[in-house]
Amino acid sequence: MTGKIDGDRLWRRVMELAELTERERPYTRRSFTDLFLEGRVWLGEQFAGAGLELSIDSGGNLVGRRAGSRDELPPLVIGSHSDTVSGGGRFDGIAGVLAGLEVAQTLGDYGVTLRHPLEVVDFLAEEPSEYGLSCVGSRTWSGHISTEDLKRVGPDGETLGEAIQRVGGVPSLLGPEPLRKPGSLACYLELHIEQARVLESKGLSVGIVTEIVGITRHRVTFVGRTDHAGSTPMGLRHDALVGAARFVDGVSGKATAFADGEDYFVATVGQIAVAPNAFNVVPGEVSLVVEHRSNAKELSKRFSGELERLTNEIATALELTCAFETVSTANPAICDAFVRDTIRNASEDSGNGYLVMACGAGHDAMHMADIAPMGMILVPSRDGRSHCPEEWTGPDDLAAGVDVLYETVLSLDATLD
Numbered sequence: 001m002t003g004k005i006d007g008d009r010l011w012r013r014v015m016e017l018a019e020l021t022e023r024e025r026p027y028t029r030r031s032f033t034d035l036f037l038e039g040r041v042w043l044g045e046q047f048a049g050a051g052l053e054l055s056i057d058s059g060g061n062l063v064g065r066r067a068g069s070r071d072e073l074p075p076l077v078i079g080s081h082s083d084t085v086s087g088g089g090r091f092d093g094i095a096g097v098l099a100g101l102e103v104a105q106t107l108g109d110y111g112v113t114l115r116h117p118l119e120v121v122d123f124l125a126e127e128p129s130e131y132g133l134s135c136v137g138s139r140t141w142s143g144h145i146s147t148e149d150l151k152r153v154g155p156d157g158e159t160l161g162e163a164i165q166r167v168g169g170v171p172s173l174l175g176p177e178p179l180r181k182p183g184s185l186a187c188y189l190e191l192h193i194e195q196a197r198v199l200e201s202k203g204l205s206v207g208i209v210t211e212i213v214g215i216t217r218h219r220v221t222f223v224g225r226t227d228h229a230g231s232t233p234m235g236l237r238h239d240a241l242v243g244a245a246r247f248v249d250g251v252s253g254k255a256t257a258f259a260d261g262e263d264y265f266v267a268t269v270g271q272i273a274v275a276p277n278a279f280n281v282v283p284g285e286v287s288l289v290v291e292h293r294s295n296a297k298e299l300s301k302r303f304s305g306e307l308e309r310l311t312n313e314i315a316t317a318l319e320l321t322c323a324f325e326t327v328s329t330a331n332p333a334i335c336d337a338f339v340r341d342t343i344r345n346a347s348e349d350s351g352n353g354y355l356v357m358a359c360g361a362g363h364d365a366m367h368m369a370d371i372a373p374m375g376m377i378l379v380p381s382r383d384g385r386s387h388c389p390e391e392w393t394g395p396d397d398l399a400a401g402v403d404v405l406y407e408t409v410l411s412l413d414a415t416l417d
């Protein structure tokens with residue numbers, strides 16, 4: 001490794017923050033908890049030690065700022081999140097925040113002053129929080145949070161707004177107005193673990209993201225007739241679960257065909273409810289949620305159409321009634337072409353093998369794409385594991401990714417306004 005960043009320092013920090021976990025359930029540091037706030041205190045010390053000016057913004061995000069020589073320019077921003085899922089890993093999000101810190105500190109080590117100010121951000125509550133909302137902090141920046149969202153109540157009766165206030169935010173300033181106006185950031189960069197095994201399988205250290213996939217969710221319901229499982233002959237049944245089973249198999253088959261082309265495509269039936277769900281009763285009603293993700297909007301639209309057709313065909317064949325409804329659609333977040341090319345040049349210069357790829361998981365970067373030119377760097381996940389204690393990215397891979405991030409920041413600082 002010939003890069004400029006200090007891989008040992010970075011690694012030490014990743015391992016140190018990992019120590020702040022619920023003891024019986026490593027690695028857990030849920031947003032808004034005391035442990036999370038302990039993590040924030042530790043992060044603040046690290047930020048300050050690296051010469052960053054600290055603040056908590058109205059969205060409850062921890063921001064470390066390094067002044068630029070032309071400090072009036074919009075900031076270059078590097079962000080991710082320090083909260084975890086329950087029983088998660090040591091790298092998801094954390095790697096990205098500490099990568100930003102490492103970039104800032106390396107600039108200091110080499111006596112480099114950027115033209116732009118640099119901000120390193122720990123976005124609040126990226127993982128689905130106790131309030132049923134994910135990416136809370138990055139939503140406040142992009143205005144993707146509503147006053148209704150702030151009234152969501154958590155398990156202790158505290159509202160999301162109150163929780164944001166407790167961690168230092170100002171909920172009265174939040175709502176549909178973005179905290180950061182579109183165009184007020186020079187760019188947004190995020191390094192994240194891949195959470196899949198593509199990079200590892202190809203022996204590459206760096207993934208350059210083209211798009212973060214869009215997600216579409218449908219609720220499908222089959223209604224047949226609840227009957228006695230012993231006395232109802234096979235030919236007289238209207239079994240809703242048989243319909244659902246055909247549907248699940250159809251989703252898998254169709255998605256496999258859709259994934260055959262250039263574009264990213266996955267689909268999953270991950271939730272199913274059977275009524276009455278008793279072993280001696282023919283299922284009368286089944287409702288399931290199917291989600292599909294793709295970088296290509298057209299593909300998603302076509303898939304939705306095929307699913308609706310499939311639902312109707314199955315219902316007709318089995319004499320069931322059915323309902324097909326779209327629960328949510330989120331468009332893919334496109335990475336900025338110039339930022340992407342800059343990351344690619346930095347990867348080539350560093351000699352690290354890289355892959356240009358779509359990203360199948362959601363990140364804070366998705367919300368930033370609406371207000372800033374956005375770019376993402378992925379680093380490999382061993383065996384693709386994530387959101388589990390086995391989550392792992394080797395120190396060399398992590399350092400390689402952060403080196404590319406460092407060089408990307410230098411180039412963007414020189415070229416962006």
Ligand SMILES: [Zn+2]
Pocket residue numbers: 081092093126192363
């Ligand atoms: Zn994450």
